[in-house]
Structure formats: structure tokens, C-alpha cells
Amino acid sequence: MNISLNKTFIKxxxxxxxxICLFLNxxxxxxxxxxxxxxxxxxxxxxxxxxxxxxxxDPQFDVFAETACLIANCPSSxxxxxxxxxxxxxxxxxxxxxxxxxxxxxxxTAAAIKNTGDAKMILHxxxxxxxxxxLFSLSECALKWEKKADDNMDFSAMKKEIIEExxxxxxxxxxxxxxxxxxx
Amino acid sequence: MLILIAExxxxxxxxxxxxxxxxxxxVILTRNGKEAIETLQKNNVDLAITDIMMPxxxxxxxxxAIQSMGKQIPVIMLSxxxxxxxxxxxxxxxxxDFIVKPFSPSELMLRIxxxxxx
Numbered sequence: 577m578n579i580s581l582n583k584t585f586i587k588x589x590x591x592x593x594x595x596i597c598l599f600l601n602x603x604x605x606x607x608x609x610x611x612x613x614x615x616x617x618x619x620x621x622x623x624x625x626x627x628x629x630x631x632x633x634d635p636q637f638d639v640f641a642e643t644a645c646l647i648a649n650c651p652s653s654x655x656x657x658x659x660x661x662x663x664x665x666x667x668x669x670x671x672x673x674x675x676x677x678x679x680x681x682x683x684x685t686a687a688a689i690k691n692t693g694d695a696k697m698i699l700h701x702x703x704x705x706x707x708x709x710x711l712f713s714l715s716e717c718a719l720k721w722e723k724k725a726d727d728n729m730d731f732s733a734m735k736k737e738i739i740e741e742x743x744x745x746x747x748x749x750x751x752x753x754x755x756x757x758x759x760x
Numbered sequence: 761m762l763i764l765i766a767e768x769x770x771x772x773x774x775x776x777x778x779x780x781x782x783x784x785x786x787v788i789l790t791r792n793g794k795e796a797i798e799t800l801q802k803n804n805v806d807l808a809i810t811d812i813m814m815p816x817x818x819x820x821x822x823x824x825a826i827q828s829m830g831k832q833i834p835v836i837m838l839s840x841x842x843x844x845x846x847x848x849x850x851x852x853x854x855x856x857d858f859i860v861k862p863f864s865p866s867e868l869m870l871r872i873x874x875x876x877x878x
Contacts, residue, residue: 664775664778668774668775674770675771697815700813700840701768701769703840704862705772707861707862708772708861709771710862
């Protein structure tokens with residue numbers, strides 16, 4: 577089967593599924609239903625054993641990874657960044673929430689005074705933060721507006737779109753935190 | 761090793777710090793280019809990890825400052841997609857390595873190991 581066509585189909589389907597999940601606001605329930613298996617550490621070790629962790633980008637693996645991430649609604653980069661380090665997970669997720677909230681305020685200010693330089697810098701940073709956390713839709717949105725950032729930019733449209741994507745990202749992260757707390 | 765990290769993204773900064781501390785390194789955190797240059801002047805750092813685009817001074821300016829100080833410090837650049845030209849410029853100015861964001865911290869740790877004296 578054509579891998580790239582297959583990937584496009586899965587991406588479209590997954591994005592649709594992802595939005596439905598958010599609107600239904602039942603992420604925690606879904607994740608609790610498919611709770612973390614008891615042998616989580618063993619599974620991570622197996623991944624490590626087969627050298628499947630921290631690999632470079634592989635389009636064939638990405639199809640499966642993206643599908644799994646969207647079904648579980650868990651950004652794939654989180655496992656790459658945190659690995660099996662549960663203590664760091666909470667610090668990482670809380671830090672991410674602070675950063676996204678701060679960016680919301682910064683974007684608001686930059687848009688209010690139509691400061692192109694500041695907007696460009698904030699969008700660049702947001703693109704990297706979101707990419708690091710696996711919030712790819714937010715990262716792509718920030719990249720799109722970073723490229724468009726000039727004095728003629730529609731600041732109000734940029735602000736609206738970015739804040740919407742940040743809100744989606746924050747909901748995912750908050751759900752993950754809730755899920756972790758329920759497990760403990 | 762004493763490692764300086766210059767990064768304005770708190771998430772990346774703290775993640776790298778966490779991994780480096782776990783590996784037993786000492787870490788100095790800086791959140792903009794100016795702060796990084798001042799820290800490099802005052803401390804004998806063994807390795808620097810720096811972002812390219814930062815407030816007040818860029819990663820490229822940090823490289824130039826290290827050259828002007830006459831210090832021989834290996835520098836790993838953290839770059840974004842689309843910054844290939846800047847990375848080439850960084851190599852001209854003495855950068856030792858670069859890694860594209862988003863990156864896996866484990867990959868960064870492997871690259872750092874190359875600079876640990878045996």
C-alpha cells in the first residue's frame with residue numbers, strides 16, 4: 577500500500593478524531609479505560625533493548641506512532657523527552673502549562689500594540705516549545721504565522737488562531753496531568 | 761564537567777538541565793545571549809550548549825564572544841528547521857556540533873559525551 581497516501585488518510589482521520597475527543601471533553605475517561613499497563617517499565621526497557629527509543633524520524637514508524645498518539649491523545653514527543661522518568665513528567669507538564677499561559681499573554685500584548693518584532697520572537701519560541709512537547713498542530717500554526725509576520729500581518733487573526741491552538745494544547749496537557757494523578 | 765546552557769525556552773532549558781544533573785554534570789543556566797556571554801567571561805566552562813535565536817544576543821554572537829575571549833570551549837548549537845545557513849555560519853565561527861529542535865535529550869547526551877575528557 578502507498579505509505580504516503582496511507583499516512584495522509586490517517587492524519588486527516590486522526591485530526592478529525594482528535595477534535596471530536598476534545599469537544600466531548602472525555603479525554604480522562606478514555607485514558608482511564610486504557611490505563612497504563614502494570615509492565616510499563618518492562619515495555620520501555622524492551623523498546624530500549626530493540627533500539628526503538630530516541631530514533632531519528634522514520635516515515636514508516638511515524639504512521640503507527642501518529643495513529644497511536646491520536647487514539648491515546650498523548651503527544652509522541654512526551655515519551656521522547658521524558659522517557660520513563662515519572663518524577664520529571666510532572667515538572668515538565670507544569671512547566672509547559674506555565675509557558676503556554678505566558679505565551680497567551682505575550683501574544684495578546686504583541687497583537688494589541690501590533691509589534692511585529694515581538695510577535696515574530698514569541699511565535700518562534702512557541703513553535704519550538706510546542707514542537708518539544710509534541711503539540712505539532714500548535715507548532716505548525718506558530719510556524720505559519722512566524723513566516724507571515726510583517727507589518728501587514730493580520731494581528732487579530734493571528735491572535736485568534738494561536739490562542740485557539742494554545743487552548744487545545746493546554747486541554748491535552750491538563751488531561752494528561754489529571755490522568756497521572758488518578759493513577760497515583 | 762561544568763556546562764553552560766543558553767536557551768530562552770524554559771521547557772528545553774529545564775529538560776536539558778535535568779538530564780545533565782542526572783549524568784553528574786554541573787550546570788549554569790542562562791536565558792538570553794547577554795547573560796550567557798557575561799557568565800562565560802566569569803566562569804571556566806567546559807562546554808556550552810546554546811540556542812541560536814535568543815533575546816539581547818544570539819548564539820552566533822556568543823560564538824564570536826568566545827572567540828574574542830580566546831577561550832577554547834566546545835559549543836553545541838541548538839537550531840530550528842530552516843536555520844541551515846546560520847548553522848553553517850556557526851561552524852565557521854567555531855561551533856563544534858549542532859542539533860535540530862525538537863530533539864531527543866538522549867541524543868543530546870550522546871553528543872555531549874564526545875566532549876567529556878577520557
